[in-house]
Amino acid sequence: MDSTEFLSVAKDDALRWPARIHATYPETVYKHMEDAVRPFILKALEINVALLHFFNNRLGLSEGTLLDLHNPAEISGCTARFISAPPQDE
Numbered sequence: 001m002d003s004t005e006f007l008s009v010a011k012d013d014a015l016r017w018p019a020r021i022h023a024t025y026p027e028t029v030y031k032h033m034e035d036a037v038r039p040f041i042l043k044a045l046e047i048n049v050a051l052l053h054f055f056n057n058r059l060g061l062s063e064g065t066l067l068d069l070h071n072p073a074e075i076s077g078c079t080a081r082f083i084s085a086p087p088q089d090e
Contacts, residue, residue, distance in 0.1 A: 003086055004083060004085045005083070006081055006082070006083055007082045007084075008080070008082075009025060009041070009079060009082065011045070011072070012075055012076065012078075013025070014038045014041040015038070015041065021075065041080050052066040053066075
């Protein structure tokens with residue numbers, strides 16, 4: 001039996017907290033929105049921006065071309081997935 005649990009939190013809900021854009025979540029998500037969920041999503045966005053700059057330069061595109069296609073200020077379908085997988089008995 002699979003005991004792994006998944007929970008997806010919309011990027012927009014975390015960035016615009018306490019406003020709700022896409023969904024409602026278990027109370028645990030709201031309890032940890034400021035100290036865990038939101039910082040995790042902000043760090044992921046920071047990494048994504050660095051990758052977009054890298055690929056933009058490598059592809060010889062005009063400055064900001066890829067970043068303009070992935071503007072974090074716009075509503076999107078991006079989510080962060082949190083996974084809980086307890087230890088399995090042998």
